[in-house]
Structure formats: structure tokens, C-alpha cells
Amino acid sequence: MCLGKLFRKIANKAVGSVMGNDLSQDLTVAEGERYVTPGIGACIRRAGAESCVLLKNDGVLPLSPDRKIAVFGRCQLDWFYVGYGSGGDVHAPYLVNLMDGLTNAGASFCRPLAEAYRAWTSANKVDPGWWGHWPFSHPEMPLSDELVSAAAASADTAVVVLGRAAGENQDNECKSGSYYLTDSEKAMLDAVTAVFPHTVVLLNVGSVMDMSWTETYGDRLSAILMVWLGGMESGNAVADVLYGKVNPCGKLPDTIARRYEDYPSSANFGGKDFNDYAEGVYVGYRWFDDHPEQVLWPFGFGLSYTSFAVEASAFERGSVTVRLTNTGTRPGSEVAQLWCHPPRAGLDKPQRVLAAFCKSDELQPGETRELTLTYDDRCIASYDETAHAFVLDPGEYRFTVNGTDVGSFALSQRLTVEQCQPICLPPEQLRQRILERMPKPVPASRNHGVKLGDVMARRASPDDFIARLSDRELEALTRGHGMMNSPLGVPGNAGVMGGILPSLRAKGVPPIVCCDGPAGLRMARYCALIPCGTALAATWNTELVERLHVLVGQEMIHYGVDVQLSPGMNIHRNPLCGRNFEYYSEDPLLTGKMAAAAVRGVQSTGRAACPKHFACNHQEYRRNCTDSRVSERALREIYLRGFEICVKEAAPLTLMTSYNKVNGVWSHYNYDLVTTVLRREWGYTGMVMTDWWMRKSASPEFPLLRDNAYRVRAQVDVLMPGDMSRTAKRYRSDGTLLKTLGKPGGMTRGELQRSAGNVLRLILRLKG
Numbered sequence: 001m002c003l004g005k006l007f008r009k010i011a012n013k014a015v016g017s018v019m020g021n022d023l024s025q026d027l028t029v030a031e032g033e034r035y036v037t038p039g040i041g042a043c044i045r046r047a048g049a050e051s052c053v054l055l056k057n058d059g060v061l062p063l064s065p066d067r068k069i070a071v072f073g074r075c076q077l078d079w080f081y082v083g084y085g086s087g088g089d090v091h092a093p094y095l096v097n098l099m100d101g102l103t104n105a106g107a108s109f110c111r112p113l114a115e116a117y118r119a120w121t122s123a124n125k126v127d128p129g130w131w132g133h134w135p136f137s138h139p140e141m142p143l144s145d146e147l148v149s150a151a152a153a154s155a156d157t158a159v160v161v162l163g164r165a166a167g168e169n170q171d172n173e174c175k176s177g178s179y180y181l182t183d184s185e186k187a188m189l190d191a192v193t194a195v196f197p198h199t200v201v202l203l204n205v206g207s208v209m210d211m212s213w214t215e216t217y218g219d220r221l222s223a224i225l226m227v228w229l230g231g232m233e234s235g236n237a238v239a240d241v242l243y244g245k246v247n248p249c250g251k252l253p254d255t256i257a258r259r260y261e262d263y264p265s266s267a268n269f270g271g272k273d274f275n276d277y278a279e280g281v282y283v284g285y286r287w288f289d290d291h292p293e294q295v296l297w298p299f300g301f302g303l304s305y306t307s308f309a310v311e312a313s314a315f316e317r318g319s320v321t322v323r324l325t326n327t328g329t330r331p332g333s334e335v336a337q338l339w340c341h342p343p344r345a346g347l348d349k350p351q352r353v354l355a356a357f358c359k360s361d362e363l364q365p366g367e368t369r370e371l372t373l374t375y376d377d378r379c380i381a382s383y384d385e386t387a388h389a390f391v392l393d394p395g396e397y398r399f400t401v402n403g404t405d406v407g408s409f410a411l412s413q414r415l416t417v418e419q420c421q422p423i424c425l426p427p428e429q430l431r432q433r434i435l436e437r438m439p440k441p442v443p444a445s446r447n448h449g450v451k452l453g454d455v456m457a458r459r460a461s462p463d464d465f466i467a468r469l470s471d472r473e474l475e476a477l478t479r480g481h482g483m484m485n486s487p488l489g490v491p492g493n494a495g496v497m498g499g500i501l502p503s504l505r506a507k508g509v510p511p512i513v514c515c516d517g518p519a520g521l522r523m524a525r526y527c528a529l530i531p532c533g534t535a536l537a538a539t540w541n542t543e544l545v546e547r548l549h550v551l552v553g554q555e556m557i558h559y560g561v562d563v564q565l566s567p568g569m570n571i572h573r574n575p576l577c578g579r580n581f582e583y584y585s586e587d588p589l590l591t592g593k594m595a596a597a598a599v600r601g602v603q604s605t606g607r608a609a610c611p612k613h614f615a616c617n618h619q620e621y622r623r624n625c626t627d628s629r630v631s632e633r634a635l636r637e638i639y640l641r642g643f644e645i646c647v648k649e650a651a652p653l654t655l656m657t658s659y660n661k662v663n664g665v666w667s668h669y670n671y672d673l674v675t676t677v678l679r680r681e682w683g684y685t686g687m688v689m690t691d692w693w694m695r696k697s698a699s700p701e702f703p704l705l706r707d708n709a710y711r712v713r714a715q716v717d718v719l720m721p722g723d724m725s726r727t728a729k730r731y732r733s734d735g736t737l738l739k740t741l742g743k744p745g746g747m748t749r750g751e752l753q754r755s756a757g758n759v760l761r762l763i764l765r766l767k768g
């Protein structure tokens, strides 16, 4: 065996043994269903189907079951169910690929072709790669003219599947096989479109890839359906849409540009040390609305097998009611998208911003539903960096729903919607700000022997308990147990915090178990694999996303998982970001609403969600080294906005910082992000944890502080998974937090107690 292969084998085995890859992959669906929460498979299937976005249809879809199809592309069997890394890696007890789904749907397909793919894919297995070096795509089966012509002789409709995935620590690349088609994929499209009168293309992708070839093939492509990475029920969900059991009702959560270079961030992506967010607030449609020639399919686009009309019904400031009618011939759902077109005076602004959206239930042909869409002024305001305030400039604010004018209001003068505090201050000002807000220590308590159970039973106050904790115990509450797969939690967990010392456990502090991630629970147990974040966003169905996450919460209860390290909610700034599949959209409102739905769902079961990565994790290349250099306006209007909506609407109990720096300060040391904005401006009362391990650094503001002390001063409460000690002995403190405790210029007991208090409050919510 060559050295490279041996290395991969060892690396995969090491990750596999931690994360449970040795679970059997040979269960049948019926056997597998026993391992997941009843009903979750149906919900995943529904979400997968609702996520499909129909980009083009000349009438070939929906297919009728007796119309024979010929299915091309190896992904029909080697389907991409999710992306790679911590946002994937869920041990689904069963997986339904496209051919399974078509078979279940009773589809009539060209069997010799299907057999050829089956034989070829089993002789040419996919290369699984290894951590951070996974395949973006798999080599295609070479197609002989005879095979294609024989298929065309028995079927008039071809279905071609193209697949892509990327992952954690691995951005997509501007290369063939990743962002671009491979030569063998082009050859497949050439051969198929040359002989089949109808070709339907399915895009089994986690984020936008180059689609310029759709123009080259033009009318030779009859239909194009984005089917994303739909989780373990993918094949059933796609078949539901192809055969019209579910009328396509997904909408694009991202703009599909004509060329990669058209994305406004493309000139500033992939930097080794930093990326300038030179495009400011002009991300996604905020840019493309002024450059329509660069757009193949706009944000919010998605066709249906029926048609809808929108009529304005009532309009007032903050609330718009419309009548939505199914004017076509098939039942279907539609998304009402409320857009605000602000005056382009005062601050430079995009043409329009999404102010609200609402998905209807299924309407029968001719049926009408009244939908009310509400928004607040903050959704449509712009951030003025000079005034440090969200403002509405004077002029006319026009509103449309799906292209129909629904009303407007005018302002004669500028309105300040919210006054904020300046952030990203220079060190001296930041130092003053922090010193002015130093927390007081919890007063000493005479309540000896108080246990956490006494606090839960309201026989003692949280402060009584905190006051009795030793410095060592307080310190231990601010870091995790040390390693992933902690013996204190379910095998394959991502880490454990809380009761990590025997003395804490003796006082009744339980270990709190955290598991990834956005696509379902990642651990050494079977668990449901749900559609990826981008797919969920494409449903535009918050109610469905919430329902799905209630079921995920039930799985957490079953396995003793306290915190789901999800949702991932960074903005799709650039289509190459490897973790886009985990995240939702280019738009902060859609992102925030989806994340809020996911958090509400999980937390309704008494478990905790953990939105991440706060903030500006937009590339995986050197993700823990790069600095995201972004204006305060773009931060507040675009990159923090989704988190703000999620925090204000769903009150997540925990939140995870990102690896990168934001304007020169690592997120896990970023006082202004975590304390000034998150806690003080947005009223967040939960616990904040780091992403897994963190870059070490000294505090520029407080020369005595570094690493964990610098972090706790920012109120990033818990280092995960803990252990920065670099000693052979695990699960130890690195000493940086207690070293300066009580010394002039050092850590204060009040700060330590404040973070320990944030952790204990979480525990009381989870276990109390």
C-alpha cells in the first residue's frame, strides 16, 4: 500500500473510531426506522421535497409513472446526502438514494442503463478521502454511444444527476469537479441531450455551483431541479417532486450568478491572512438587483406545477395582508415574499430588502388564502456608522409581494429606529468600556453545603451556590472536559462541560453533553440525517423546520444529549465557502427566521440549541487564522443580523463563537461582539462557548491577561472542548485564568463568577 493510502486509512480510522463510523451500514429501511424518532423520516422527506427548487420546466415535469425515463450520472446511487465534517457525519440508520426513491415511487426506468450504473459503481467505488480532503465530486461512468442510444430507444426522457459536496476545512474550488463541471459530466450532457427529446437535470449540491452550461445547452434541457443535500430520505423526496406528489414550492435562498466572478465577494475571498469585505452591504441580491445581467436565477426564485396570483388586501405600517390564489390546475403551496423598496436617498442602499415572508399551506386550484406578513422598522432600516444608529431615511418606502405593489408609506424626515453603541473600538476605548462595566463579585454566603439541587428546589439562590464554589471549581465551569468523545457523555459526543470535576459533580453539577450538528446528531449512535441548512432555507417553511427540530430534540432526549451544536447560520457571502451547505442563505432575514425556527423546535423539548459561528466564518481555508475585515454597517445589517433575529425571537440557550478574527480580534476574545452587541444590545442571557479550541493570544487592552483570562473577560464563558494545557495529562487547566485572579490589573472573581453563573443558568434550564 502506498504511503498516501496508508495515511488516509489511519486518519479515517482515527476519526471513525471517535465518531462511530464502525456502525453497520447494512440496515434495511425497516430495520433502520427503529433507531430514529417515529415520524422523523416522513418529516425529513417532506422537508426534502419542499426544498426542491424548480428552475426550469418546459412542461416535461411532473412525470407520469408510465413515462419511461433513463437515469444518468453515478449520483443516482452514490448520492450526496450531506456535506462533510462536523456538519455532516451523522450515522443515519438508512439512506434512500435516487434509484431507491424512484423504485419506491413505482417509476418506470430503463433497466439495462440502471444495471450498467450499478455494476460500474460497485466496481469503481467512491474514494471517501479523509478529514478536510474529501471528494467534491466523483468520476463519472464513461458512456458509450451504444449505451446512450439503447437507452434513448426505450425512453424519451433522460434524468441526469450532477452532484457536489464540500465541507468543514475544505472550501469549494474554482476548478472542474468542484465549482465547474468536469469534462466527463459535459460529455454525459452532450451525449444525452443529443439523442433524448427531453432531459431533466437534478442538482444534488450543498451550495451554488457554476450553472453557465445551462445557457449553452439551452432548450436541450427541458427541466432543471435543485435538489440539494436532502438527508436520509433524499431519493423519496426527489421522486415525490418529479412525479408531482409534492408540487415544487422551494425558492432559491441564494442568487445563481452567471459567472463566479460576478459574486461581489469573489475578488476578496480565500485570503491567507485576511479578507476585505469590500462589497459592504451589497451581498447577494443587494448587489445583483443593480446588475441583472449577471443573474441566471435570482434569490427567491422557484417555479411550480401550478400558478398563483397575489392581490393586495390591507396595508398598514408594519403589516401587509394579501390574497393569494392558486390560478393553475394543480394543488400547491406558494411563498409570499414581502419586499421593501426604500428611497435611494441619504445612505447608499440596495434597491430592495426582504422584509417578511410566509408560506401558504396547500391551495387547491381556484382556492384563495389571506396571508398577513408583518415586519418591523429594524428590518428595513440602514445602519449609519457616523450616528451609530439604525435609521430610515426620508422618502417613499414602497412594498411589493411577489412583484405586485401592495402599498407604501412616506417619511418626511429621517427617523432613528435604534441607537446603538459603536463597536470595534481601539484598545484604549475598549479598555475603558470594559472597566466601567466590571461585574461585582457575588457576596459571600453563609449557606454552607448548598448543592445545585437546593437551587433547583428553590431552597437556595444561584448566588448562594456560586459563592460557595472554589476558584478551581469556578475555573472548571468555564472550560469543557478536554476532549471530543468525553467519557462523561454519549459515545461520539463533541464534548462535555459543566460537571467536569468530581467535586462539582458531588455538588450536584451534572455534565452537559454537546453533539454536532446542523444535519442531525453526530455521535456513535444511529440518528436521523436531516436536509442540510441550505435545503431547509430553500423550503421557506419555518413551521416545517420547527416541527423537524422538535423531533431532533426528542432524539437528544433519547440519547442524553443536552446541547445540539446547531444551527449553523453564517451568511452565504461567497459560493465557494465549504460550509455553505450547513448555513442557510445570502439573506439575513431568511437566515435568522430559519435559525429561530430550528432553535424553537429543539428548545421546546427542554434541550438547548447552539447557533454558530458568531461571527463572519465565511471561508474554511485557514479558518482559524484569517481576519474578516468588515465595516460596522455590513456587520450589523448583514452578518450579525441573522443572529440578532434568532436571539430575539428564539432565545437560544447557548451560542458558539467562530474561529476567525473580526476586524483584528478573534471572535472568542471579542468583548464588543459578545458583550456589547449580543448581551447588552440584544438582551441575550444564555451561555457563550468557543468553537473547538481557540487560538492563543494576549489581550492588547489588559497586558496581564491572555488566553482563557482574555476570553472570560469578553464573556465567552466556556472553552470547548477544553484543555489548552499541551501536557500529557489531559483535562487540566492551562493556568491562564487563575494566574492573575485578584491581582491588580488581573481577572476578578466577579468575572469568573459571571461566566460560571451563565453556565449554571443553562444547567438549571436543562436539568432544573
Ligand code: BGC
Residues within 6 Å of the ligand: 086, 168, 494, 516, 517, 565, 612, 691, 692
Ligand atoms: C466546528 C464546529 C463544531 C465543532 C465540534 C469545530 O471544528 O467548527 O462547528 O461544532 O468542531 O465538532
